[in-house]
Amino acid sequence: MQPPAPSAHTVPSVGNVGVTTPSIHPWQPRPEQSGPTSVVSKHREQPATQIPILSTLQTATPPLSDTTPLPSLLQYVDNDLLRRRSEYNYPPAEAYFCSACGKLHNGARIRSTYLPLTCGCWMHYRCFIGHVVQQGPNKRGNKNDCCPACGTQLFIWEGIVVLTLSQRTDVLLPNYQFTWRDSYADEHTGYAVTSDRSAYESDCALISALIQKRFLDTFAPNAPASRYADASPDLTACYYGVLQDLGHYGRPRAKWLSFSRTGSVGFFLFGMIVVLKMRGFLIEHHAAIVETEGWADFENTREELRGEILKEVRGGGWSWAAVESG
Numbered sequence: 001m002q003p004p005a006p007s008a009h010t011v012p013s014v015g016n017v018g019v020t021t022p023s024i025h026p027w028q029p030r031p032e033q034s035g036p037t038s039v040v041s042k043h044r045e046q047p048a049t050q051i052p053i054l055s056t057l058q059t060a061t062p063p064l065s066d067t068t069p070l071p072s073l074l075q076y077v078d079n080d081l082l083r084r085r086s087e088y089n090y091p092p093a094e095a096y097f098c099s100a101c102g103k104l105h106n107g108a109r110i111r112s113t114y115l116p117l118t119c120g121c122w123m124h125y126r127c128f129i130g131h132v133v134q135q136g137p138n139k140r141g142n143k144n145d146c147c148p149a150c151g152t153q154l155f156i157w158e159g160i161v162v163l164t165l166s167q168r169t170d171v172l173l174p175n176y177q178f179t180w181r182d183s184y185a186d187e188h189t190g191y192a193v194t195s196d197r198s199a200y201e202s203d204c205a206l207i208s209a210l211i212q213k214r215f216l217d218t219f220a221p222n223a224p225a226s227r228y229a230d231a232s233p234d235l236t237a238c239y240y241g242v243l244q245d246l247g248h249y250g251r252p253r254a255k256w257l258s259f260s261r262t263g264s265v266g267f268f269l270f271g272m273i274v275v276l277k278m279r280g281f282l283i284e285h286h287a288a289i290v291e292t293e294g295w296a297d298f299e300n301t302r303e304e305l306r307g308e309i310l311k312e313v314r315g316g317g318w319s320w321a322a323v324e325s326g
Ligand SMILES: [Zn+2]
Pocket: 098, 099, 100, 101, 102, 103, 108, 123, 124, 127
């Protein structure tokens, strides 16, 4: 069942924000658009939930990241697996057959790099990713954070990293349907959440609504004065405000956006998703803002976040190569 479209009173459509007015500052929204009556504001009093405080992204330090000996899945794929890349596609005779699918190393239906995992098992890269994107043990009973063949735990599994990898390798992410017990109506977006995909779409809709609301709030009469010489909106403060709101509402709720509670690269990836959504919204609906000081600062924040993700992926500061996607 497809989730119904969100009703207008619950999630303000991004398209309603409109274009800019050419009056004083070209990035300012029209006066009549300065107050979306979103359900978001009605739920302000909801008690905070027990999740990491997303606004701590501002300090660019993931919680407890040094306490885990296992790498993040992204670090595992983009760093650990690349150490033996010179051996790729040249398995020893005893590893000619894929430990995951059983087919010959060069006999996969879709061409894929054949490589050794750190546990020593050889398999097609797509077979490895195919196992990782599932949300339950495989036929051998090995979980998704383990080698599909021998069951050694290899990395920290995070939904948001899996989403990233599945998009990158074009491996379909299974869309699990919820039982009626697990299904719910999202009180903040109006979406009927009945599957992983609808949970993801509902979280995305809330992110978009909060971005719009926080941005328009900077034009409210009681908003703090701009800290920039050109009086442009403080987009960076806006961004951290959105993260703070998301933490307040207990998001992300979707499995596809989940990240490790013990801290890992997924924490930063989520921040990056929000940055990119905000960036897309501003470019599409408030294009003139790219000429402002506030925008320049916002772009610096995005670059810093990108640097943090790279640092996490590199682990001890060493990177073996660029992203491997075959
Ligand atoms: Zn295989």
